[in-house]
Amino acid sequence: MSESKIPKIDACFSPALYPVYRDEENIVVIIDVLRATSAICTAFHHGAEKIIPVASVEEARRLKESGMLAGAERDAIKVEGFDFGNSPFDYMGPDIVGKTIALTTTNGTQAIEASKYAYKVVVGAFTNISALCDWLVKQDRNVLLLCSGWKNRFNLEDSLFAGAVTHELLKRRPELQLGDGCLALKYLFQMAEKSPARFLAKASHKQRLWKLGLKDDIRYCLQMDMTDVIPVLEDGALVKMKT
Amino acid sequence: MSESKIPKIDACFSPALYPVYRDEENIVVIIDVLRATSAICTAFHHGAEKIIPVASVEEARRLKESGMLAGAERDAIKVEGFDFGNSPFDYMGPDIVGKTIALTTTNGTQAIEASKYAYKVVVGAFTNISALCDWLVKQDRNVLLLCSGWKNRFNLEDSLFAGAVTHELLKRRPELQLGDGCLALKYLFQMAEKSPARFLAKASHKQRLWKLGLKDDIRYCLQMDMTDVIPVLEDGALVKMKT
Numbered sequence: 230m231s232e233s234k235i236p237k238i239d240a241c242f243s244p245a246l247y248p249v250y251r252d253e254e255n256i257v258v259i260i261d262v263l264r265a266t267s268a269i270c271t272a273f274h275h276g277a278e279k280i281i282p283v284a285s286v287e288e289a290r291r292l293k294e295s296g297m298l299a300g301a302e303r304d305a306i307k308v309e310g311f312d313f314g315n316s317p318f319d320y321m322g323p324d325i326v327g328k329t330i331a332l333t334t335t336n337g338t339q340a341i342e343a344s345k346y347a348y349k350v351v352v353g354a355f356t357n358i359s360a361l362c363d364w365l366v367k368q369d370r371n372v373l374l375l376c377s378g379w380k381n382r383f384n385l386e387d388s389l390f391a392g393a394v395t396h397e398l399l400k401r402r403p404e405l406q407l408g409d410g411c412l413a414l415k416y417l418f419q420m421a422e423k424s425p426a427r428f429l430a431k432a433s434h435k436q437r438l439w440k441l442g443l444k445d446d447i448r449y450c451l452q453m454d455m456t457d458v459i460p461v462l463e464d465g466a467l468v469k470m471k472t
Numbered sequence: 473m474s475e476s477k478i479p480k481i482d483a484c485f486s487p488a489l490y491p492v493y494r495d496e497e498n499i500v501v502i503i504d505v506l507r508a509t510s511a512i513c514t515a516f517h518h519g520a521e522k523i524i525p526v527a528s529v530e531e532a533r534r535l536k537e538s539g540m541l542a543g544a545e546r547d548a549i550k551v552e553g554f555d556f557g558n559s560p561f562d563y564m565g566p567d568i569v570g571k572t573i574a575l576t577t578t579n580g581t582q583a584i585e586a587s588k589y590a591y592k593v594v595v596g597a598f599t600n601i602s603a604l605c606d607w608l609v610k611q612d613r614n615v616l617l618l619c620s621g622w623k624n625r626f627n628l629e630d631s632l633f634a635g636a637v638t639h640e641l642l643k644r645r646p647e648l649q650l651g652d653g654c655l656a657l658k659y660l661f662q663m664a665e666k667s668p669a670r671f672l673a674k675a676s677h678k679q680r681l682w683k684l685g686l687k688d689d690i691r692y693c694l695q696m697d698m699t700d701v702i703p704v705l706e707d708g709a710l711v712k713m714k715t
Contacts, residue, residue, distance in 0.1 A: 383656070
């Protein structure tokens with residue numbers, strides 16, 4: 230991108246729509262706040278070395294059988310036979326320090342797979358939002374906020390987070406250009422700012438997790454700035470960005 | 473749908489995402505307020521008999537060559553050699569009374585094509601919003617608000633209108649279930665309610681039309697309740713619903 234051009238921020242609401250937004254010059258931010266991208270940030274914060282995102286449970290199982298630690302979640306539940314599910318609390322123990330972990334989730338790892346050829350693919354969650362936004366504005370480059378959604382449908386929590394990122398980026402650089410998606414999300418975030426948890430009360434996936442007794446997970450995932458880690462995709466694996 | 477079940481309203485932000493939301497029991501509302509669906513409502517209000525939506529300019533040209541009136545728009549501009557473009561003002565003259573018109577547009581007719589096998593496909597715009605919402609609540613059936621967007625991307629004006637429909641439906645039946653898309657749009661509409669035109673000032677397509685000198689079109693398309701007409705798809709053609 231030429232230096233004189235003001236970067237544009239846009240949002241894509243489903244991995245299935247990514248081909249419409251694809252631009253290999255973009256930085257893509259992968260968003261799946263309940264819970265994959267929150268769990269990924271947590272794992273690096275607690276010392277994981279590398280996370281290999283894979284699209285299928287079979288692939289994750291093969292990697293597990295080869296001796297790797299592996300996490301797998303489908304429909305909000307840990308798949309049997311795996312070391313971890315999708316809960317951030319699974320990724321806090323001493324067993325992950327210095328380790329490589331294979332991970333497959335219902336939505337988040339699909340979004341990573343879809344966008345893997347972008348200029349840079351990074352992972353965002355409320356837990357690393359300030360570190361992420363500080364880094365993003367420094368890049369002076371177009372950004373696509375890729376919401377993982379739920380089985381390719383729009384979801385409220387990822388959109389709300391994308392709105393929070395838009396809000397934070399505008400605080401840092403008010404002249405940024407916004408695509409229509411981010412314009413809408415900026416307003417959405419303004420409605421929710423005072424109490425994101427209450428705002429999300431009716432969101433379909435939050436209700437799904439709530440029914441599964443995962444209140445603590447939700448509470449954890451909505452906390453801002455628990456870590457400075459920015460996970461970045463390098464040669465097909467997520468690693469901690471050196472900033 | 474069983475009678476005891478409360479209908480659900482959801483929104484789909486791109487014709488390309490329709491397969492993810494497809495349910496042939498749904499009523500689908502086609503939304504392309506700037507300007508296709510506004511123009512379609514206008515044409516019926518002014519006496520058109522039938523509108524045949526076609527996906528390609530070539531198909532519209534073949535119908536024109538067979539003697540039919542035909543409208544074609546691409547990238548907000550009337551395609552050369554056609555009777556009409558996409559402006560509501562093209563569809564107000566005595567030349568359309570009792571006539572069948574072939575129509576192809578950049579976004580709106582693609583959305584109709586995508587959803588044509590739904591239980592019912594109807595056309596919505598600010599110009600017929602009250603008539604549309606009165607009819608929708610009477611059906612007691614799940615509704616999908618299908619935003620045409622811009623070349624399969626999310627756009628602000630169609631989403632805003634879908635938010636307005638959500639708001640109107642909730643006024644008529646507060647217990648309706650909302651999908652995450654409609655939950656977000658309900659809040660978006662609350663932000664915009666006092667001045668939709670000002671709210672849309674930064675929307676990409678409004679700016680596109682504004683640059684083309686189409687301010688009057690925008691003003692017209694944002695007026696509420698100019699007509700009671702509800703266009704409905706029957707055997708591949710839009711006709712005026714008999715209510």
